[in-house]
Amino acid sequence: xxxxxxxxxxxxxxxxxxxxxxxxxxxxxxxxxxxxxxxxxxxxxxxxxxxxxxxxxxxxxxxxxxxxxxxxxxxxxxxxxxxxxxxxxxxxxxxxxxxxxxxxxxxxxxxxxxxxxxxxxxxxxxxxxxxxxxxxxxxxxxxxxxxxxxxxxxxxxxxxxxxxxxxxxxxxxxxxxxxx
Amino acid sequence: xxxxxxxxxxxxxxxxxxxxxxxxxxxxxxxxxxxxxxxxxxxxxxxxxxxxxxxxxxxxxxxxxxxxxxxxxxxxxxxxxxxxxxxxxxxxxxxxxxxxxxxxxxxxxxxxxxxxxxxxxxxxxxxxxxxxxxxxxxxxxxxxxxxxxxxxxxxxxxxxxxxxxx
Numbered sequence: 603x604x605x606x607x608x609x610x611x612x613x614x615x616x617x618x619x620x621x622x623x624x625x626x627x628x629x630x631x632x633x634x635x636x637x638x639x640x641x642x643x644x645x646x647x648x649x650x651x652x653x654x655x656x657x658x659x660x661x662x663x664x665x666x667x668x669x670x671x672x673x674x675x676x677x678x679x680x681x682x683x684x685x686x687x688x689x690x691x692x693x694x695x696x697x698x699x700x701x702x703x704x705x706x707x708x709x710x711x712x713x714x715x716x717x718x719x720x721x722x723x724x725x726x727x728x729x730x731x732x733x734x735x736x737x738x739x740x741x742x743x744x745x746x747x748x749x750x751x752x753x754x755x756x757x758x759x760x761x762x763x764x765x766x767x768x769x770x771x772x773x774x775x776x777x778x779x780x781x782x
Numbered sequence: 783x784x785x786x787x788x789x790x791x792x793x794x795x796x797x798x799x800x801x802x803x804x805x806x807x808x809x810x811x812x813x814x815x816x817x818x819x820x821x822x823x824x825x826x827x828x829x830x831x832x833x834x835x836x837x838x839x840x841x842x843x844x845x846x847x848x849x850x851x852x853x854x855x856x857x858x859x860x861x862x863x864x865x866x867x868x869x870x871x872x873x874x875x876x877x878x879x880x881x882x883x884x885x886x887x888x889x890x891x892x893x894x895x896x897x898x899x900x901x902x903x904x905x906x907x908x909x910x911x912x913x914x915x916x917x918x919x920x921x922x923x924x925x926x927x928x929x930x931x932x933x934x935x936x937x938x939x940x941x942x943x944x945x946x947x948x
Contacts, residue, residue, distance in 0.1 A: 616796045616890065618789030619835065620828070620864050624796070627827035628803050635810070649806065653798040660794050688795045713789060717831065732799075 618690065622716045629729060639726035650732035654739020661687065661740070669744075673769050674698075676746070677705050680737070680767075689713050693765075703769040712756065712763050720757050728752045733765060745773040797893070804906055818908035818929070825912020832913065833920040836860065845921055849945060852923055853882060860917065865890045870934070880941045884914075887934035907935045914939070 628649075632642045661667075665683050670676040677695045685707075686692050693707040714730050728734075734750040741748045747770040754764035807820040836859070837845055846852040853872060861869040875881035889907040907929045914937060915927040924942040929935060 614793050615790040616793050616866070617864055618791045619832070621791045621796050621799070622789075623828040623831050624803070624824075625799060626831070627824040628799070628806075630827060631824060645806075649802040652802055652805075656798055657794065688792045690789060690791055713791060716789075 618713055622713060625714055626718060633724065633727070639724055643728045643731045646728070646731040647735035650735020651739040654736035655743050657688065657736060658740040658743040673702055681707060684740070705767055707765045707767065709763040709765070715757055718757060725758070728755065729757050730755070730763065737765070737767065742773065745775065747771045747773050818905065821906060821909040822912035825909040826916040829913035829916025830920055833917050836863070849923060852918070852921060856914065856917065857884060880943070880946055882939045884937040884939065885933050886937070889935050905929045905931060905935060911937050
């Protein structure tokens with residue numbers, strides 16, 4: 603069992619359990635600080651958004667991903683490159699809408715929710731809501747306005763965690779004055 | 783469930799999360815010491831959950847009962863598992879047998895935080911101090927852990943009388 607402690611860590615990685623528990627401590631604090639679950643959800647989304655708008659730069663710099671030509675390509679990049687790189691998992695992309703503007707990410711082993719049980723009376727809490735914020739933030743920085751929601755949650759007894767992404771519109775570049 | 787073992791996440795993910803946490807705490811407090819307390823509380827929460835995980839997995843259910851062994855466990859195993867390396871130094875204070883220091887030149891949580899000039903004393907490793915304190919207390923070595931800027935970051939561990947007496 604000492605195998606783990608004898609190995610030097612990869613300097614680009616941190617212990618996933620430290621991450622999971624740190625996130626847990628944050629959520630527990632928010633639950634204490636706010637009166638209702640909706641406010642906690644909003645706060646988590648906001649923090650995720652802030653993370654997302656910074657994360658995308660790191661992502662674009664480290665991966666050789668060019669511009670995505672359609673939403674399907676975007677979905678692939680999010681699951682196979684984005685989630686893989688930052689959380690070490692690859693969610694399944696599925697449930698496409700006929701118009702191709704909506705899909706789901708199915709997550710089986712959500713690293714955020716390891717060891718987690720929702721306390722009684724917090725049925726409205728979307729524990730992993732930070733992911734929604736992060737996705738929204740990232741996509742906004744590449745000019746996509748996307749609605750991101752958790753529609754199924756393993757913590758609430760669903761068999762899988764499902765995040766639904768719906769493309770709303772392409773954001774126009776706001777160019778600084780004097781440039782075009 | 784205990785999980786399979788050693789999942790890892792990108793350091794950037796953790797860094798951004800931690801920086802959000804620091805900002806969130808900062809918005810709800812007025813002074814640097816308050817902020818450090820807040821971070822330490824959050825760390826304590828993390829530490830108390832880590833403790834069982836550690837003893838189950840790394841030590842095969844055995845807990846340390848000797849103070850020195852416990853400290854060495856913290857310096858090497860705990861540090862390695864959490865931060866990928868041993869802590870730089872473990873020292874015993876000359877003038878006080880209750881006080882030990884763990885010295886770390888560049889703690890993980892400080893790597894990404896630039897301290898604003900007007901808050902010079904801020905040390906986000908208070909978070910790590912909280913983890914440490916929870917683990918020591920949980921293992922029945924009651925102690926107070928504080929964080930200081932000295933040769934990098936120093937965690938000052940001050941044990942209860944009862945720990946030294948036994």
